[in-house]
Amino acid sequence: MEQTEADLIAAVLRGNAASFEPLVQRYSPRVFATARRYARRESEVEDIAQEVWLKAFEKLKSFRSEAPFEHWLMRLTVRTCYDFLRGHQRNRELSFSDLTEPENDWLERFVVQPETASENAEAAKLLVGRILERLSPPARLVITLLEIEDRSVKEIAQLTGWSVPLVKVRAFRARAEMRKILANMAMDKYL
Amino acid sequence: MTPSKKWGCMNIAELQKKLLAAARANPPGDRVPYAFEKRVTALLAARAATDPLTLWVRGLWRAAVSCVAIALLLGAWALFNPTASTNADDLSQNFENTLLASVDQTDQAQ
Numbered sequence: 001m002e003q004t005e006a007d008l009i010a011a012v013l014r015g016n017a018a019s020f021e022p023l024v025q026r027y028s029p030r031v032f033a034t035a036r037r038y039a040r041r042e043s044e045v046e047d048i049a050q051e052v053w054l055k056a057f058e059k060l061k062s063f064r065s066e067a068p069f070e071h072w073l074m075r076l077t078v079r080t081c082y083d084f085l086r087g088h089q090r091n092r093e094l095s096f097s098d099l100t101e102p103e104n105d106w107l108e109r110f111v112v113q114p115e116t117a118s119e120n121a122e123a124a125k126l127l128v129g130r131i132l133e134r135l136s137p138p139a140r141l142v143i144t145l146l147e148i149e150d151r152s153v154k155e156i157a158q159l160t161g162w163s164v165p166l167v168k169v170r171a172f173r174a175r176a177e178m179r180k181i182l183a184n185m186a187m188d189k190y191l
Numbered sequence: 192m193t194p195s196k197k198w199g200c201m202n203i204a205e206l207q208k209k210l211l212a213a214a215r216a217n218p219p220g221d222r223v224p225y226a227f228e229k230r231v232t233a234l235l236a237a238r239a240a241t242d243p244l245t246l247w248v249r250g251l252w253r254a255a256v257s258c259v260a261i262a263l264l265l266g267a268w269a270l271f272n273p274t275a276s277t278n279a280d281d282l283s284q285n286f287e288n289t290l291l292a293s294v295d296q297t298d299q300a301q
Contacts, residue, residue: 017235024228029221036219046224053231054238110209111201117209124213131210148214175207182203182210 005069012060024053027070031077037144038081040129044088052080078141078159085137099185103127107189134181139174146171 003011003022011019028049035048055076063072099107102123110117118124132140145156146167156167288295 017232017239020235021228021232024231028223028227032223033219033221046227049223049227050231050234054234057235110206114202114205114209119209119213119216121213124210125217128210128214132214143211147211150215179203179207182206186201186203186206 006065009060009063009065009069012057017057020057023056023069027073028053030070030074034074034077035081035084037148038085038140039088040133044084048077048080048084052077055080075159075161078145079161082137082141082160085140089137097188098130100126103130104189107186131178131181131185135174135177138170139177142167142170142174143178146174 003019005023005026008019008023012023031049031052032045035045035052039045039048052073056073059076063069100123102121103126106117106121106123106127132143135143141160142156145151145159146153151159153164153167153171156162157164160167162170
């Protein structure tokens with residue numbers, strides 16, 4: 001008979017570390033999908049996921065069973081991803097010469113006829129990934145959660161541990177930061 | 192269209208919207224590497240079986256930090272406590288008087 005989540009957690013807390021394995025198996029797809037939003041290389045994604053599970057094991061005592069385990073785990077995952085972003089800040093400047101030919105073509109199509117530049121194109125996906133990499137860690141986190149994952153401000157506040165007004169301020173700044181990167185890139189290309 | 196005209200036509204807000212829609216349309220995969228859960232459990236087991244020497248060294252470091260903190264606190268207390276410094280002065284004065292008492296008596300006798 002399959003053990004319930006609560007049974008597994010209780011067993012881990014009693015010292016049976018083997019009961020942690022089914023939890024890892026059950027929720028790893030969500031952890032990996034979240035980590036892939038913030039890290040490009042697969043080795044980095046694996047490092048984040050591993051760290052999330054090690055932290056989850058260490059902090060399992062602090063888990064209150066009133067809320068679902070998945071919510072608690074996602075909070076831990078988002079915060080670990082944010083720590084990863086802060087520890088791996090890359091060069092913020094994105095110049096036109098950094099873009100690949102398909103990305104350039106897509107941008108060109110967008111300028112001439114915006115409706116023909118499809119958002120499903122591989123080039124658009126690569127370009128947005130490149131731009132997100134240039135954002136500051138809080139901006140990238142808030143853009144990802146708010147604009148891409150379509151979460152509410154309240155949900156983001158719970159996931160990140162930030163206050164609701166702080167999320168709003170950071171969202172405003174993040175959109176402006178993204179527009180600035182796009183404007184600089186376009187200016188580099190056309191002027 | 193000349194490049195400067197293209198720049199003029201470029202709608203940054205629209206481009207941002209389009210790129211965010213592209214990111215929404217392409218969610219990342221949720222593939223988990225083979226036997227990932229086994230790797231995590233093995234790591235946890237390895238952590239649990241940390242050798243006693245590591246625990247001993249960790250304990251020593253904690254003790255050293257506590258000792259330094261206590262020494263600093265006592266040092267600060269001795270330095271900034273006026274009563275303590277007055278007492279220390281008195282003590283040194285008394286000690287000096289006692290030590291030089293015989294010399295003082297000889298001087299007075301002469």
